[in-house]
Amino acid sequence: MPARMLAGSLRAMDTRLRNCALAHAVDAAVTSRAPVIASGVSTAALAGHVAAAMRAALDSQHWLCDREEPQYLAPCYRWAVVLDSLKTYHREDGSAGRHPRSAEWEATRHQAIPGGTCASQLGAVQGWHDADQRDHALVSKVAYGTRPPTAIEQAVGARATDHDWEQRLADQLTAFRSCRWPLDYLRPASTKPNTRA
Secondary structure, eight states, rough: OOOOOHHHHHHHOOOOHHHHHHHHHHHHHHHHHHHHHHHTTTHHHHHHHHHHHHHHHHHHHHOOSSSSOOGGSSSGTTTTHHHHHHHHHHHOOOOOOOOOOOOHHHHHHSOOOOBHHHHHHHHHHHHHHHHHHHHHHHHHHHHHHHSSSHHHHHHSSSTTTTHHHHHHHHHHTBBBBOOOHHHSSSOGGGGSSOOOO
16 A cells, blocks of 8 residues: 555546556556466466556555465465465464365465374475475566566666665665565565575
8 A cells, every 4th residue: 555645645546647657557567467477377367456456556546455365476485375364363273173264265366285283284385385486587587577677676776786775675665555564575585585484
């Protein structure tokens, strides 16, 4: 969600011009990632959803997206939401049985999650997620896109490999409300954590 200053600037624009600019930005972002996400994500549906979400955030200050939208996850992040949920459930009860949402996850991801306990499910899903994350070049292309120089680096005014990248990225994120998650994903592969916290 845009913070007050950015939202005010965007709302002050002619609506047609603003919507056109948002659509072009979204199309460019999705297109630059299409080569690495198209095997698991409908890029047209993703672009339409992101543009609609951005317009809703500006026009009505409404968050359009669901908490989980597995249909839009890049293949290398397909297990990330399930992994987070399993970790939370396991932290709450280390001896818990299968997670209550197991059947739902298996249906939406078309894959059985083995194990009679949350701990064993967590082990299986952690392994799948780790395997998906091993290709650091692919993960980087999902984060930054495939077209150099990346739009993210241009907006931040630095390269991801620069020594002050994280600080400059953090400075740019102040244009959005409570938006700290990019600091975990938009860092050089050599400094990325292996798993989501």
